[in-house]
Amino acid sequence: MSDQDRADLLALYRQMARGRALEDRVNALTNSREFRGFFHPGRGQEGIQAGVCSVLRKDDYLLYAHRGLTYLTAKGMDPVRILGDFLGRVGGSTGGLGAGTVHCVDVENGIMGQGGTLGSSFTLSAGLGLASQVLKQDRIATAFFGDGASARGTFLEAGVTIAAWKLPVLWICENNGWAVSARLTDVQGTDDIAPRAAALGFYTEVVDGQDVRAVQAAARRASEKARAGQPAFIEAKTSRVEGHYTGDVQPYRDKDDVAQAKERDPLLLAQTQLIELGASDADVSSIWDEAVAEMAAAEDRARLSPEPTGDRIFEGLWA
Amino acid sequence: MSDQDRADLLALYRQMARGRALEDRVNALTNSREFRGFFHPGRGQEGIQAGVCSVLRKDDYLLYAHRGLTYLTAKGMDPVRILGDFLGRVGGSTGGLGAGTVHCVDVENGIMGQGGTLGSSFTLSAGLGLASQVLKQDRIATAFFGDGASARGTFLEAGVTIAAWKLPVLWICENNGWAVSARLTDVQGTDDIAPRAAALGFYTEVVDGQDVRAVQAAARRASEKARAGQPAFIEAKTSRVEGHYTGDVQPYRDKDDVAQAKERDPLLLAQTQLIELGASDADVSSIWDEAVAEMAAAEDRARLSPEPTGDRIFEGLWA
Amino acid sequence: MTSTEITYAWAINHAMDEEMARDPRVVLFGQDVGRMGGVFGVTRNLFEKHGPERVRDVSIVEHFVVGGAVGAALGGLRPIAEVQFADFLLVAGDESFHKLPKWRYMHGGAFTIPVVIRAPSGIQGGVGAEHSQSPEGHYWHTPGLKIAVPSTPADAKGLLKSAIRDDDPVIFFETRRLYRVKGLVSDDPELLVPFGQASVRREGSDLTVVAWAGMVPEVLAAAEMLAAEGLSIEVIDPRTLVPFDWETVAASVRKTSRLLIVHEAPLTMGPGAEIASRAADELFAELDAPVRRLAGPDVPIPQNMALEQFCFPQVPEIVAAARELIRW
């Protein structure tokens, strides 16, 4: 119960708050139909994303998933660029092409993008790990994905290769038990994903994804393994609070299940832990207020950038 | 050490002998360049194929692999049709299209073919299992494949679905430690394939593939599980005696490794066991002689059929 | 038999419903096709009506969706398999380019592969480069596949019913932009639309335009505008690419002496190339103007909804191209 512990948890809490405050703005843009694409809210899963990213170096690679935004901001990406992507502005990270999370990018911070097809990141993270190994850079390549995506064949093909070549790769499965309307238990034979990685020779950790400190601790161990050439895997058990996308009212799902998920909110849990560690209510709420203010300002700034013109579609196809 | 044991083993030995005698003819056709495609000899792996097929029903489905021919004859296919395929005759099972093992077919005996791309049989066996389940047919769908093919993404995608739906499927991995010139240990992170299937919820057996009786026992247990809706998996440890294809002199491989593989010949092992069970040398050698005679006669008969004419390529594309 | 005005999506739903009621061997699987009724609502009620044995959700396993359908067909079922977006058919590459079209042929015709793959395609709603494609051209270049590209609710229903009863594999491309478009659809469960018969959507004498799926409404709108200028456009919707009703196209070009092909897929190596080059060869002597193609630009489709509109031919472009060809 040191001051250090409190400071560490405050830092994690701050990243969770930033991710959530940003997501709140994106949800508002989606509900007002200013953003008309799909957004997949990550509410309830911020602890995993903040916890893992807290142990990464700036130059470590990140391939993120579609659910939520916390990994992006926690890895260092400027929210103005992210909101620029949602608003379809040339100031967005994709220069006006992207209109959603799907393809945010920030090479400076090792954020190498996301594919539209699930499971893209297994093979790409393997390739990034290979590059780091051959170029002797000591960077690790991380990939986040859901329980659904973990059924994709690329998991296996990349997995055996990563294990054989001892690539510095860390995979993080955010197991929220759902893929759109499909319950994991109904469409895959097991509830647990980590044993699949273990069977390939990965070092594995299974962790409560709602407890950001537990995630951080697991990620610290796992990332050290990965950096040392022992591919590593974290399965974080979590819950999806919202629908698959903003606007999905989840008719296929038990009300109780959602209610339970809400109770195990990683921000609430961290607040309780912070108070136990001696933080004041004011400390905690000022972090949230700052995050909200930051994201409001970011949205204002993102709006200053113009929308692209039609020729934009012909730019950037070739190097 | 009953008479029954001896009779059982003699039956298994007979199937191994038939497979090898047929392969000898195909090797001869390949070496004489009468057959000019690729043949992948299964010498040393006959015990797995004969052992598993011995517990299958005639109407159980078989998706075989490229290595050797024993599964075909053991599952009931007429060697005249197989040799017809190698000789490119219209009397072959593909009516003159096929010129090798790759696509032999025999619907009567549940032999549903093989793809040119490795890993095809994972998804197809799942589909066959689904059909059996929906149509309440009580048939099981088997698929044979190598250690190399087990890295294909289709393994995982079909595997989770088979497990979720409790399909009557039995997969048999003939783990000979090589994929062409690549050693399993060098290109995949582990030596063992069965744990991957276990992690998906399959019932698994690991067995010495050189011991046909052990294979049969494992296959009996596994096929019963599969028929009862518990997907099952057999990993049979074995060795590839010959090169990847007939003519491959295996410069990439240790001479010792090959020599060792030859010693653990499943036919030799079965001979020893037969003698122990009271069979005579004459019993054993007459089985071999019969097999050789059968395959010689089959080749003669296969040759009676004509070669196809050029229009053959336009037949059978559409139903 | 009566007809009812229903949407394109609902017409597809009815086709499946009726065929599942008729033939117990018809099964349906794909992501979210069960309890949820499909992410676009196309499979609503089917789970409730035909049960969990025959209507099944799968995980993120496109290789299984297509390859498993082939296996199920080998085993005597008549599967309808849905990929959530047509782009994902390309994910299941080995299964859609190899297993589905070639398994029967490779094995000397020993069995049939009565599979229907339902693939919602085209640009709509800012879903980006990997959820917006119109990949029918890739599959037209793959011998062994039949291909349907319906543009109306009635065709969607009638063609899907034909597809389900067909013993060959069919890829059934549905246009997501059309899902909510309504039209009169027969309630007759035996009314099929045959494959290989084009539909002349509008008769005309000055120019033949070939278009299908989502481009048909745009071309008809353009034809209407051109009519006001006194230009008479014949609009042909092939409805299926395989088999392709060449006769109807050729007869029309013999009449109009001019041909324009409009499609959404990128221009280069798009399906228009096949139709244009066949016309340029077989109808060489009939043509009074070059055969022209109007198609999507050769770029991936951006996610920005404002920009994606630049990625398929719009009415004014069709009008301009038609005018130019007629005045050649």
Added chain:
Amino acid sequence: MTSTEITYAWAINHAMDEEMARDPRVVLFGQDVGRMGGVFGVTRNLFEKHGPERVRDVSIVEHFVVGGAVGAALGGLRPIAEVQFADFLLVAGDESFHKLPKWRYMHGGAFTIPVVIRAPSGIQGGVGAEHSQSPEGHYWHTPGLKIAVPSTPADAKGLLKSAIRDDDPVIFFETRRLYRVKGLVSDDPELLVPFGQASVRREGSDLTVVAWAGMVPEVLAAAEMLAAEGLSIEVIDPRTLVPFDWETVAASVRKTSRLLIVHEAPLTMGPGAEIASRAADELFAELDAPVRRLAGPDVPIPQNMALEQFCFPQVPEIVAAARELIRW
């Protein structure tokens, strides 16, 4: 600099060897490319010369081969990835149709994807429907990919070197039938063959024939026979399909007024369709005969070696088609 007579396979080997020596970021992976030197012997010595870190065998993981190459390129390498047969590129569908061509564009051009995929293609040796295809047409319909289709040892070397130095993804189709064909190849490690420049393999005035890869020798043989009849054929080998040197083709057709395209892939929706329809549009006024395509039949390729010969255009057919067009 001197030239040496070496095989097409060996020319490819030299290109890789030289580029790996020049640039330590160039790595190579694929099945059996290491100790074995490739199932067709194309990568011999590279493992010994450039070491196990840079020359790596993989398991049966085509998805990784292509997707991993994209990731490695993002991480600063310049990977050469080999699929054992070009057909297997279709197995890696998501990776070859999506990740490889679209990752840069989707992410607003934030990085380059300097990947070369080597893909041995075409009919040879009775390896059947899934090991004999010429899938370049599928990839030509995919914006974001450059495509090389060399027909001679010198081009194979020079184009591969250009491909390795290119910052865009390249699919490099090698013709297996040509691996043992010899030709004079420069030893100059800086002699590159640029993309987008067709080669006029033979000059002529009566008919333009466009052909690439394995069809070039057949077309040249046909041209020789036709010359004996007094018919003068111009043979154009585009060498790369993307970029495509339209100017050279157009100039030739302006001279000959006649165009025949010959390729091995199936006729329908094959690459000939793009070239023919472009000619039929842009060169409409120049043509004295229909643009014709001669191509593989619309069937999967049988495994029987006697039958596979019926699956790509043979010299007599080329001669007959050329004669017919010239006499039109």
